[in-house]
Amino acid sequence: MGGAYREFIAMITVNATRLLGRMQTMAEIGALPNGGVRRLALTDEDKLARELFIRWCRELNLEVTVDEMGSIFARKRARPRGDSLQPVLLTGSHLDSQPSGGRFDGVLGVLAALEAVEVLIENNINHAYDIEIVSWTNEEGARFAPAMIASGVFAGAFTLEYALDRTDASGTRLGDALKCIGFAGSRSAVYRTDSPESPESPESPSLPSSPSLPSSPVKAYIELHIEQGPILEQAGESIGIVGGVQGIRWYDVTIHGKETHAGPSPMAMRNDPVPVLGALISRLYTMAAGFGDDARITIGELSVQPGSRNTVPGTVQFSVDIRHPLADTLQAMHEQVLEICAGDGIGCTEIWHSPPVHFDAGCVDAVEAAARQLNYAHRRMVSGAGHDAVYVSRVAPTAMIFIPCRDGISHNEAEFARDEHVIAGANVLLATLLKLK
Amino acid sequence: MGGAYREFIAMITVNATRLLGRMQTMAEIGALPNGGVRRLALTDEDKLARELFIRWCRELNLEVTVDEMGSIFARKRARPRGDSLQPVLLTGSHLDSQPSGGRFDGVLGVLAALEAVEVLIENNINHAYDIEIVSWTNEEGARFAPAMIASGVFAGAFTLEYALDRTDASGTRLGDALKCIGFAGSRSAVYRTDSPESPESPESPSLPSSPSLPSSPVKAYIELHIEQGPILEQAGESIGIVGGVQGIRWYDVTIHGKETHAGPSPMAMRNDPVPVLGALISRLYTMAAGFGDDARITIGELSVQPGSRNTVPGTVQFSVDIRHPLADTLQAMHEQVLEICAGDGIGCTEIWHSPPVHFDAGCVDAVEAAARQLNYAHRRMVSGAGHDAVYVSRVAPTAMIFIPCRDGISHNEAEFARDEHVIAGANVLLATLLKLK
Numbered sequence: 001m002g003g004a005y006r007e008f009i010a011m012i013t014v015n016a017t018r019l020l021g022r023m024q025t026m027a028e029i030g031a032l033p034n035g036g037v038r039r040l041a042l043t044d045e046d047k048l049a050r051e052l053f054i055r056w057c058r059e060l061n062l063e064v065t066v067d068e069m070g071s072i073f074a075r076k077r078a079r080p081r082g083d084s085l086q087p088v089l090l091t092g093s094h095l096d097s098q099p100s101g102g103r104f105d106g107v108l109g110v111l112a113a114l115e116a117v118e119v120l121i122e123n124n125i126n127h128a129y130d131i132e133i134v135s136w137t138n139e140e141g142a143r144f145a146p147a148m149i150a151s152g153v154f155a156g157a158f159t160l161e162y163a164l165d166r167t168d169a170s171g172t173r174l175g176d177a178l179k180c181i182g183f184a185g186s187r188s189a190v191y192r193t194d195s196p197e198s199p200e201s202p203e204s205p206s207l208p209s210s211p212s213l214p215s216s217p218v219k220a221y222i223e224l225h226i227e228q229g230p231i232l233e234q235a236g237e238s239i240g241i242v243g244g245v246q247g248i249r250w251y252d253v254t255i256h257g258k259e260t261h262a263g264p265s266p267m268a269m270r271n272d273p274v275p276v277l278g279a280l281i282s283r284l285y286t287m288a289a290g291f292g293d294d295a296r297i298t299i300g301e302l303s304v305q306p307g308s309r310n311t312v313p314g315t316v317q318f319s320v321d322i323r324h325p326l327a328d329t330l331q332a333m334h335e336q337v338l339e340i341c342a343g344d345g346i347g348c349t350e351i352w353h354s355p356p357v358h359f360d361a362g363c364v365d366a367v368e369a370a371a372r373q374l375n376y377a378h379r380r381m382v383s384g385a386g387h388d389a390v391y392v393s394r395v396a397p398t399a400m401i402f403i404p405c406r407d408g409i410s411h412n413e414a415e416f417a418r419d420e421h422v423i424a425g426a427n428v429l430l431a432t433l434l435k436l437k
Numbered sequence: 438m439g440g441a442y443r444e445f446i447a448m449i450t451v452n453a454t455r456l457l458g459r460m461q462t463m464a465e466i467g468a469l470p471n472g473g474v475r476r477l478a479l480t481d482e483d484k485l486a487r488e489l490f491i492r493w494c495r496e497l498n499l500e501v502t503v504d505e506m507g508s509i510f511a512r513k514r515a516r517p518r519g520d521s522l523q524p525v526l527l528t529g530s531h532l533d534s535q536p537s538g539g540r541f542d543g544v545l546g547v548l549a550a551l552e553a554v555e556v557l558i559e560n561n562i563n564h565a566y567d568i569e570i571v572s573w574t575n576e577e578g579a580r581f582a583p584a585m586i587a588s589g590v591f592a593g594a595f596t597l598e599y600a601l602d603r604t605d606a607s608g609t610r611l612g613d614a615l616k617c618i619g620f621a622g623s624r625s626a627v628y629r630t631d632s633p634e635s636p637e638s639p640e641s642p643s644l645p646s647s648p649s650l651p652s653s654p655v656k657a658y659i660e661l662h663i664e665q666g667p668i669l670e671q672a673g674e675s676i677g678i679v680g681g682v683q684g685i686r687w688y689d690v691t692i693h694g695k696e697t698h699a700g701p702s703p704m705a706m707r708n709d710p711v712p713v714l715g716a717l718i719s720r721l722y723t724m725a726a727g728f729g730d731d732a733r734i735t736i737g738e739l740s741v742q743p744g745s746r747n748t749v750p751g752t753v754q755f756s757v758d759i760r761h762p763l764a765d766t767l768q769a770m771h772e773q774v775l776e777i778c779a780g781d782g783i784g785c786t787e788i789w790h791s792p793p794v795h796f797d798a799g800c801v802d803a804v805e806a807a808a809r810q811l812n813y814a815h816r817r818m819v820s821g822a823g824h825d826a827v828y829v830s831r832v833a834p835t836a837m838i839f840i841p842c843r844d845g846i847s848h849n850e851a852e853f854a855r856d857e858h859v860i861a862g863a864n865v866l867l868a869t870l871l872k873l874k
Contacts, residue, residue, distance in 0.1 A: 229701020246700055250746060262735035262758045263683055263821025264666020265845055267726065274736045275722045281715025289704065298699035299711045300746045302753075304739045309687060309756040311737045311848070319746040321699045384700025408702055411748070 009434055010373060012123055014426040019115040020419055026052065026095070026111065027103035036413025037103050041096040041138035042070065042177035049095045050183060053110065053135060060118055062133070066185025068160055069150035070137040070178045073187065076117045078130050087217040088132040089433055090396065091116070093225060094139035094388060101140070102226075102415020104405065104422075109224045110135045112426035116433055128437045129219050136388045137183075144174045151388035153189045155395045160189050191215045191395045218396035220363050220436045223389040224429045225400060226417050230408030231381060238424045239371040239378035240402030243364050245390050246296070246323040246382055247330040247356035251337060253280070256345040259306065259314030273316040274304070276346070283340045284320065291333055296323040296384065320348075325356050325382040356382075357390050360397030363436070367399045370431035376424050385410075401428050446871055447810055449560055451863040456552040457856055463489065463532070463548065464540035473850025474540050478533040478575035479507065479614035486532045487620060490547065490572060497555055499570070503622025505597055506587040507574040507615045510624065513554045515567050524654040525569040526870055527833065528553070530662060531576035531825060538577070539663075539852020541842065541859075546661045547572045549863035553870055565874045566656050573825045574620075581611045588825035590626045592832045597626050628652045628832045655833035657800050657873045660826040661866045662837060663854050667845030668818060675861045676808040676815035677839030680801050683733070683760040683821050684767040684793035688774060690717070693782040696743065696751030710753040711741070713783070720777045721757065728770055733760040733821065757785075762819040764793050793819075794827050797834030800873070804836050807868035813861050822847075838865050 029052065030037045030045035039045040050072060057064050057074035065073045075088070093109025113133040120127060141147025144166045152158045164175030178184040192215060227233075232240050257273030281299065288297035298321040304313035320337060324330040334350070341348035364380075371378040381402065389400045403425040406416040466489065467474045467482035476482040487509060494501050494511035502510045512525065530546025550570040557564060578584025581603045589595045601612030615621040629652060664670075669677050694710030718736065725734035735758040741750035757774060761767040771787070778785035801817075808815040818839065826837045840862040843853040
């Protein structure tokens with residue numbers, strides 16, 4: 001490869017009009033009145049979005065396959081040799097949304113990947129590995145819990161059977177919903193290369209032998225996403241180089257008191273859980289503050305039973321979510337949560353622990369080199385939210401690219417990313433793919 | 438009246454077996470598995486309870502009338518002169534229950550009144566005034582809000598039209614539900630004696646002329662009820678002489694924050710309403726404690742929106758209920774609630790104010806004299822809960838009698854009052870009626 005070609009490659013950028021146009025077209029599927037979308041996984045709206053995405057992929061002669069979880073893969077060959085087991089660069093995100101979601105969350109990563117591939121085709125650019133665009137099924141977890149279920153199956157965090165058996169609020173099985181919209185594919189949903197290039201065995205129990213082919217070895221997975229937080233915007237930066245994901249621990253806390261009529265019982269004769277709640281909230285927030293700027297605490301669910309204005313509650317229940325990028329610090333926070341939420345009548349149960357994730361140094365460096373080459377203001381950061389990339393990182397070298405979103409708002413119709421940031425993110429994705437060899 | 442007759446009168450007591458038997462029979466209507474009852478106002482269960490009560494009244498040849506609110510009145514004449522406008526001693530309570538209520542709340546006051554009347558009949562005892570047993574419609578407010586609606590109409594707190602127009606959760610009008618169970622009576626539901634004996638004009642706007650007769654002047658209203666609090670039980674006393682009712686003020690408090698994903702936003706960039714909640718709870722409870730043993734504060738409703746484990750709530754809403762028997766102290770507490778719940782992003786609205794009620798000194802003294810005569814351990818106290826007596830006290834001299842209930846529990850299947858206390862309460866009611874002249 002000569003110097004002139006390298007220079008040409010370094011100047012290649014995405015077609016802003018085309019990418020923004022596709023973002024707009026996609027946002028019309030399940031559009032809500034205030035600019036957001038409602039495109040819950042495996043609904044008719046999701047089906048329309050999938051069909052539109054596949055049509056665009058087929059227009060570029062990409063090879064479209066669908067796996068057993070309904071995730072869509074669209075492959076651009078590095079050269080026409082027709083071997084499905086050649087290693088790939090995987091890139092994408094998801095097309096499903098929250099019930100009242102934004103039009104950037106997930107869609108950006110899928111359509112920017114498509115745009116990057118189209119630029120490669122238009123410019124007839126050589127690349128070392130096949131590139132596969134992926135749209136993961138049910139990332140949001142809004143219709144079927146848990147979230148990121150298809151990338152979780154891919155990485156062996158859940159078995160395929162478990163995932164297909166999940167039901168939505170009306171009792172519909174995920175597997176049946178897949179069939180209903182015609183997206184129960186035959187490609188293996190589990191990453192099993194059966195080759196030494198697979199960096200790690202999936203954790204799932206061995207599956208019954210299936211006719212599905214083993215997956216192509218994944219050389220790298222790159223996911224572009226809006227930040228869903230305020231850091232880049234407040235710093236005036238365009239690109240976040242995501243080196244990993246915060247560790248997260250979740251708790252259910254219950255304070256047991258005694259249900260009593262609000263009037264007759266003197267305060268001294270009550271067993272009222274509410275003042276205990278007040279004290280616990282204060283102690284928990286003070287605890288988190290003591291662990292510095294990278295520590296987070298959230299009490300997102302909070303309810304009292306029976307919830308009657310003139311009845312002293314019998315119980316108070318609330319959730320605690322603590323996060324930190326460092327495992328040791330998260331462990332220290334955990335111990336303090338247990339200490340604070342101990343005592344007569346207080347129950348505290350840890351229900352989830354997702355240790356901090358550290359992405360692949362080579363992939364992260366490639367993203368940083370791309371941002372630097374394109375001269376975008378950038379910073380290294382950790383993701384506070386979960387993404388399909390977290391699961392994929394268990395089985396393949398992974399990194400993420402963030403762009404700012406207004407006020408850090410996501411999972412909301414008000415979610416918004418500026419055109420220049422959408423384009424910047426897509427350009428960094430394109431340049432990263434070209435750097436990964 | 439000679440001394441021997443007075444001595445005889447003072448020895449008269451209720452028939453324990455008969456009263457407890459009727460309590461048991463009534464508890465079978467709408468019985469729940471754990472000893473409680475579900476007898477929501479104007480349901481089929483309420484109809485059965487009403488019919489049973491009326492059957493018992495008719496067996497004693499009482500004159501049964503039903504008013505426009507469905508409240509049932511059963512009259513024992515002092516002498517057979519047949520004038521409906523003769524003054525009455527009114528006594529009773531209610532037969533409806535909470536959705537999962539106890540079998541003493543309300544029923545005790547109605548059936549003890551019936552028992553007292555039956556003892557007067559059996560013993561052929563002279564009394565100065567006609568006695569009317571009343572069972573008020575929809576005291577609980579569990580099916581139709583507001584609570585104590587029929588006694589409220591009686592006292593002019595609500596117009597009849599307003600009350601009949603109230604709807605339950607399924608949209609059924611109270612007036613239609615009354616017709617449905619056959620209890621839309623013709624007696625005036627509003628206390629209008631059109632005579633100088635009426636102590637006060639009702640506050641309701643003047644009603645269209647109706648064929649209903651003016652009510653009999655009420656000389657006194659006496660209501661026997663379980664305490665629904667722990668004071669008598671803990672003091673080992675059998676009778677509460679209720680001199681009044683705590684004043685109550687209700688507030689809706691909202692803390693506005695900003696809905697944010699639990700992960701990405703550093704704590705310093707959040708506008709999280711939860712730590713504000715923690716601080717407000719602590720300050721409100723500390724404030725109430727500063728007003729001494731008679732002050733009460735309850736936060737019975739508390740919710741966060743959107744209520745998702747990994748989302749910083751956008752808003753927190755909670756109710757505040759403060760109570761005190763003295764108007765001045767309640768006002769001082771009110772001012773402090775407003776002061777504590779002031780500040781950026783905090784909204785506090787008072788939604789109800791029920792000033793302290795002071796019952797009629799003559800009626801309260803009569804209850805106390807009765808308890809003393811019967812040698813029951815007793816105390817003067819205020820009611821912490823609302824009762825039909827609160828509204829009736831606006832238009833007629835009123836007092837209440839309390840008996841202990843186990844652990845102060847009410848509005849719950851576990852509600853329980855010991856036989857000896859049921860009998861004590863009924864005996865005090867009987868003796869009080871005989872003292873009121």
